Amino acid sequence: MSRSVVLHVPAPDRWREALSPHLPDVTFVDLDHEPAEEVEAAIVWKYPVGALDRFANLRLVQSFGHGVDFLASDPGLRGVPVAKLVDPGLTIAMARYVAHAALDHSLLAPRFRATQADRAWKPKRIAPPGVAAVLGLGAIGSEIARVLDVLGFEVRGWTRSASDRTFAHSHGYDALGTVMADAEVVVNVLPLTDATRGLCDAAFFAAMEAGSLFVNVGRGGTVVEPDLLAALDSGRPGHATL
Amino acid sequence: MSRSVVLHVPAPDRWREALSPHLPDVTFVDLDHEPAEEVEAAIVWKYPVGALDRFANLRLVQSFGHGVDFLASDPGLRGVPVAKLVDPGLTIAMARYVAHAALDHSLLAPRFRATQADRAWKPKRIAPPGVAAVLGLGAIGSEIARVLDVLGFEVRGWTRSASDRTFAHSHGYDALGTVMADAEVVVNVLPLTDATRGLCDAAFFAAMEAGSLFVNVGRGGTVVEPDLLAALDSGRPGHATL
Numbered sequence: 001m002s003r004s005v006v007l008h009v010p011a012p013d014r015w016r017e018a019l020s021p022h023l024p025d026v027t028f029v030d031l032d033h034e035p036a037e038e039v040e041a042a043i044v045w046k047y048p049v050g051a052l053d054r055f056a057n058l059r060l061v062q063s064f065g066h067g068v069d070f071l072a073s074d075p076g077l078r079g080v081p082v083a084k085l086v087d088p089g090l091t092i093a094m095a096r097y098v099a100h101a102a103l104d105h106s107l108l109a110p111r112f113r114a115t116q117a118d119r120a121w122k123p124k125r126i127a128p129p130g131v132a133a134v135l136g137l138g139a140i141g142s143e144i145a146r147v148l149d150v151l152g153f154e155v156r157g158w159t160r161s162a163s164d165r166t167f168a169h170s171h172g173y174d175a176l177g178t179v180m181a182d183a184e185v186v187v188n189v190l191p192l193t194d195a196t197r198g199l200c201d202a203a204f205f206a207a208m209e210a211g212s213l214f215v216n217v218g219r220g221g222t223v224v225e226p227d228l229l230a231a232l233d234s235g236r237p238g239h240a241t242l
Numbered sequence: 243m244s245r246s247v248v249l250h251v252p253a254p255d256r257w258r259e260a261l262s263p264h265l266p267d268v269t270f271v272d273l274d275h276e277p278a279e280e281v282e283a284a285i286v287w288k289y290p291v292g293a294l295d296r297f298a299n300l301r302l303v304q305s306f307g308h309g310v311d312f313l314a315s316d317p318g319l320r321g322v323p324v325a326k327l328v329d330p331g332l333t334i335a336m337a338r339y340v341a342h343a344a345l346d347h348s349l350l351a352p353r354f355r356a357t358q359a360d361r362a363w364k365p366k367r368i369a370p371p372g373v374a375a376v377l378g379l380g381a382i383g384s385e386i387a388r389v390l391d392v393l394g395f396e397v398r399g400w401t402r403s404a405s406d407r408t409f410a411h412s413h414g415y416d417a418l419g420t421v422m423a424d425a426e427v428v429v430n431v432l433p434l435t436d437a438t439r440g441l442c443d444a445a446f447f448a449a450m451e452a453g454s455l456f457v458n459v460g461r462g463g464t465v466v467e468p469d470l471l472a473a474l475d476s477g478r479p480g481h482a483t484l
Contacts, residue, residue, distance in 0.1 A: 089370060092394040096371065099393060100345035107342055113355075128331060129338065150392045151341060152334040 002027045006042035006055070009064045015043075046070045052077065066090065066140065069192035069219060086139045094140050094189075094217055095147045101241040102132055102148060102185045105213040129153045133179045136189035136218055144187060144217075156183070160195055177207045185213045186237070192219035200224060205231030211238035244269045248284035248297070251306045257285075288312045294319065308332065308382065311434035311461060328381045336382050336431075336459055337389045343483040344374055344390060344427045347455040371395045375421045378431035378460055386429055386459075398425070402437055419449045427455045428479070434461035442466060447473030453480035 007028040009015055016028045031051050033039060039055040045064040052058060053076035063071055063084040071082045104110065107126055115122045129152035134145045137159040149155045158179040180186055186208060190196045200216070200223040208214065214237040216223055232240060249270040251257055258270045273293050275281060281297040287306040294300060295318035303313055305326040313324045346352065349368055357364045371394035376387045379401040391397045400421040422428055428450060432438045442458070442465040450456065456479040458465055474482060 092371070093368065096345055096349060096393055100342065100349055100351065103338055103342035103345065104351075107338060109342065109346075126335065129334070147392055150389055151338055 003040055004029050004033060004038040006031055006033065006039055006044065006052075008042065008044040008047050008051075010045060044071075049074070050076055067191065067219065069221070072193060091140050091143050095143045098144045098187055098215055098217060099147050099151060101213065101215050102153065102187070103151065105239060106130065106153075106184060130184035131156060131182050132185040132187065133158065133183040134187045134189060135159075135176075135179070136191065138189065138191070140217075141187075141189035144189060148185075148187075153185070176204070180207050182209060183212060184209065185215065188214070188216045188218040188222060190218040190222045192221045196222045198222070198224050200228065202227040202231065205234075205236055208236045210235050213237055213239045213241065215241045245282055246271050246275060246280040248273055248275065248281055248286065248294075250284065250286045250289050250293075252287060286313075291316070292318055309433065309461065311463070314433075314435055333382050333385045337385045340386045340429055340457055340459060341389050341393060343455065343457050344395065344429070345393065347481060348372065348395075348426060372426035373398060373424050374427040374429065375400065375425040376429045376431060377418075377421070378433065380431070380433070382459075383429075383431035386431060390427075390429075395427070398422075418446070422449050424451060425454060426451065427457060429457045430460040430464060432460040432464045434463045438464045440464070440466050442470065444469040444473065447476075447478055450478045452477050455479055455481045455483065457483045 003026050005023075005026050005028055007016060007019075008031050012028075019028070020026070029039065031047060036054045037057055040057055041060040041062065042052060042055065042058060043062045043064060044052070047070070052061065052074065058077075058080050061071055061077060061080055061082045063082065065085055066087070068082055068084050071077060106129060108124060111124065132148045132153035133156045134141050134148065135158045137145065137157045141157070141159075145155045145157050156179045158176060188200060190199065196219075198221070200214075202224070205214070205227060208231075214228070228240060231237060245268050247265075247268050247270055249258060249261075250273050254270075261270070262268070271281065273289060278296045279299055282299055283302040283304065284294060284297065284300060285304045285306060286294070289312070294303065294316065300319075300322050303319060303322055303324050305313055305324065308326055308328070310324055310326050313319060348371060350366060353366065374390045374395035375398045376383050376390065377400045379387065379399045383399070383401075387397045387399050398421045400418060430442060432441065438461075440463070442456075444466070447456070447469060450473075456470070470482060473479060
């Protein structure tokens with residue numbers, strides 16, 4: 001018996017072709033499929049609000065990416081299990097990006113590039129690795145924390161929920177200032193939820209060290225951009241990598 | 243009974259003061275100490291050729307750094323045990339430096355900095371991490387290999403001697419081309435010995451990939467600088483970090 005699965009993703013034909021050999025019993029259908037009762041699951045990236053409400057027999061929604069914010073905010077999905085992708089290739093790519101940004105800052109690379117461009121020889125002592133705070137310890141945040149640890153940083157993690165993550169961490173908004181204290185690098189890997197929307201605001205940046213680096217690889221909605229711009233002008237943080 | 247140890251290092255007074263509480267039985271003396279027979283050991287950085295020959299009872303020479311090339315090339319020391327420093331702080335500092343250079347290259351950071359300076363938005367796909375060849379797998383080279391491995395590179399090590407190092411490696415000059423084949427980054431961590439002097443010459447660079455990165459954190463004498471300059475002009479390697 002054929003099973004109907006909604007496939008609402010970028011380049012759907014390409015993905016239908018790639019997935020079909022692995023799921024021979026599945027018929028991939030569109031969001032307007034009739035009869036709606038046939039649809040058992042949906043593989044989706046961002047979709048029109050309410051577009052899944054008509055599928056009464058939906059038993060699984062698979063996000064097409066790491067993000068699930070568009071699913072978490074869909075009131076029509078209450079009770080339907082939601083899964084997300086965890087792609088090792090994307091995870092290491094993000095860890096490399098953050099590692100590069102953290103090292104570039106910590107090793108004073110912009111300063112040395114400037115003196116190199118001036119053909120000037122100005123040695124400067126590099127301080128030993130300092131504290132790197134990682135906010136969000138999911139699949140990607142944990143890998144970022146692991147990589148920064150290997151690179152010599154003193155890693156402090158922060159997560160809203162208790163967990164068995166490998167890195168020392170503290171819980172709750174109150175402790176965030178503690179995690180960020182003295183950090184030369186603060187990495188935001190947070191998902192977008194009601195608890196994290198606008199978390200990185202003026203008060204957040206005011207808790208950062210002067211001259212430190214803010215790296216955002218989390219969802220954009222967690223950062224209040226006008227506050228970040230004003231914070232950069234004030235020097236806390238000194239730099240931002242987005 | 244007091245024991246005489248030659249201390250020939252930069253800022254000797256500072257080091258005598260720091261070491262004396264830990265070695266209360268030791269008298270630190272200079273290279274011209276008399277009677278020479280009293281000297282049992284020497285803690286030295288580069289010294290005048292032959293300056294240790296007069297110490298007939300020398301039983302240990304401690305290099306003041308990671309390098310031992312100035313000791314290995316001293317014919318007067320045949321038979322005297324030689325030790326070198328292995329400083330975890332220096333090891334991680336060098337690993338961070340190499341990791342930054344490798345990531346900067348691999349993530350096309352110079353290109354993105356140029357477009358950022360032009361205020362231009364030019365997304366470009368980053369290739370998955372490629373091969374990083376590490377030449378020299380001593381205390382520092384092994385740590386560099388470990389860090390590059392965690393950062394997603396396919397690490398290939400090379401060492402002249404058989405060893406139990408953690409990374410796959412091959413031996414001998416003949417296999418060097420194999421280790422370097424397809425490497426986007428080649429890291430030289432080699433000590434200076436008769437076998438490595440001038441190893442990185444025109445033929446060596448010709449074996450590198452076009453556009454790849456050569457990182458030298460080994461001894462300068464292993465690199466034939468005019469050959470490196472000519473090689474950079476030819477595009478193999480495309481870039482060098484020294």
